[in-house]
Each structure stands twice: as structure tokens, then as C-alpha cells.
Amino acid sequence: MKATEPTADPAASADPATSAAPAGADGVTEDRRRRKARQTRNALATAAIDLILEHGLAATTVEAIAERTDVARRTFSRHFTGKEDAALDFVRGDGDRINTLLRARPADEPPLVAYRAAVAGWLADRENPAWHVRPRMRRLLALVDREPALFAAYERIRVDAQEESIRILAARLGTDDLQDVRPAVVVDAAAGVLTAALRLWARRADDHDSGAADLADLVERAYDALTDEAADAARHRRGR
DSSP states (O other): OOOOOOOOOHHHHTOHHHHTSOTTSSSHHHHHHHHHHHHHHHHHHHHHHHHHHHHOTTTOOHHHHHHHHTOOHHHHHHHOSSHHHHHTHHHHHHHHHHHHHHHTSOTTSOHHHHHHHHHHHHHHOSSSOOGGGSTTHHHHHHHHHHOHHHHHHHHHHHHHHHHHHHHHHHHHHTSOTTTOSHHHHHHHHHHHHHHHHHHHHHHHSOSSSOOHHHHHHHHHHHHHHHHHHHHHHHHHHHTO
16 A cells, blocks of 8 residues: 555535634634644554554564555654654653643642652543553553663653653742752652553553553552652661
């Protein structure tokens, strides 16, 4: 199949809400463009996951992903830097959602409590479930540990999300994230606990069920372990 650019939506030109006014005049045309761009991006990400799980990372090419999605190679490049970036786009999306929930937490919550609550809210969303609990994501997450290129892409995306989390917590504390160590320490610890729970979940579970409840329970127990260890360390210091 020859890869082509997506064609214009025939219904769009006949839509009186857009044809009667200049593009972007009331936001309808711009919204449609953004929606189509999101659809293309999601289709490319899904194709990348499908092909990598079907044929392996080495055998999957950007051209094959574009062809599977029926778009041109340059369309892929407008959305992603490579096949690893495309396959792990769900990680970026989930990081954005956690940070959105973190911004919305009550201002008087301690930073670790706020981050943990944001993660719990993300995992509890049934209307827009976390990608990790969708079919085949366990296999992809397990593959991240075995493929250096996927692992490197995963780490870049994760670090970007954590940097934003640090800025959010610094703003909540009214402090400078470059001078005050607290935001970075809280985020690195809290995000590290989440990453550890996800990796354990991916390694030990089968791929026949979504495992949403299992993952949420594992994440809660992982955070409990972190707070218990911190409490034990504090008691040990006081007992010296």
C-alpha cells in the first residue's frame, strides 16, 4: 500500500459552521484540525505498538508504521522522533495527566501526599483509563527492560514528566526548585516508587486481563512501603 497524506474530511467542507466563516474565526476549524492531528498521532502510536509486539523492535521501521497508518513518512516525523518515541507516547500522555491532577490537589496537602493522590486519581479514571492497564501494555512494558533503545526513550519521557512535577511542587511550596531540594526529592522518590510498582506488575502478571485493580493495589502498597521505611529511618535517627 502506498503511504499518502490524510485527505480532507469531505464533511468538513460542507459544514456551514466552518464554510461560512474564515478558518479559525470561531475556533471550529482549528478544533477540527487539532482533533484530526490527535487522531493521526494516536493511530501512529497504536501502529508502532502493534508492529513492535508482532515483529520485534529491530524489524519494525518508521516506514512500516506510516504505511500501517496510511500516512506519509513525513507525517510521522511531524509527530515523533522515532519508533520508540511513538510506541511510548502513552507514557508521555499519562505523565501529563498525573501532572494535571497534581496541579489540582488542595494547596495545603504535603507534597508527597499530593503526588500520591494524583497517581491514585490517574489509576482510578475508568472513562480514560491509564494506558498501562489496557490490553498488551504489560508486554510492552516488559519489553522496555529488554530493549536498550526503548528503555532510553522511556527514561527521557519519564524525566520530562518528573521535571514538570518538580516545578509544580516548587510553585505549591512557593520556593525555587533549583535552591530548595524538597520538590526534587519528593518527586524522585514518589515517581521512583510508581516506576518500581509498574515494572514489578509488568514482570509478574499475565496478559489476559487488564489488571487495573491489581496495579492500583500494588501502587498503594508500594507507597505504603516508602512511608513505612521513612518512618523507620526517622525512629532510628531519634534512637541514636
